[in-house]
Amino acid sequence: MEQFRTQIFAVIHQIPHGTVTTYGQIAKMAGYPGYARHVGKALSDLPKGSTLPWHRVINGKGEISLTGERFSVQRAKLLEEGVVFTASGKVSLRTYGWQV
Secondary structure: HHHHHHHHHHHHHHOOOOOEEHOOOOOOOOHOOOOOOHHHHHHHHHOOOOOHHHHHHOOOOOOOOHHHHHHHHHHHHHHOOOOOEEEOOOOOOOHHOOOO
């Protein structure tokens, strides 16, 4: 499990400012295709104040999966980086998706 987290975090660390990627893409890039939910779980265990750009990871629909205050924090961080949301709350993966 620790090797999984290390690889997942190494990929997330590389996501450029002003871009997003999906849980599934992170899992695939780290060598764990099909483990998108595990990426979300690993991120939920990050210590408060972590510098990992966790906020740049969204779901495959282009939406923030978090709720409540965590949703608001993630949205605010993405807006600060210039990521634009549609009226329905989605991010265009075509426009803002991390092109590896």
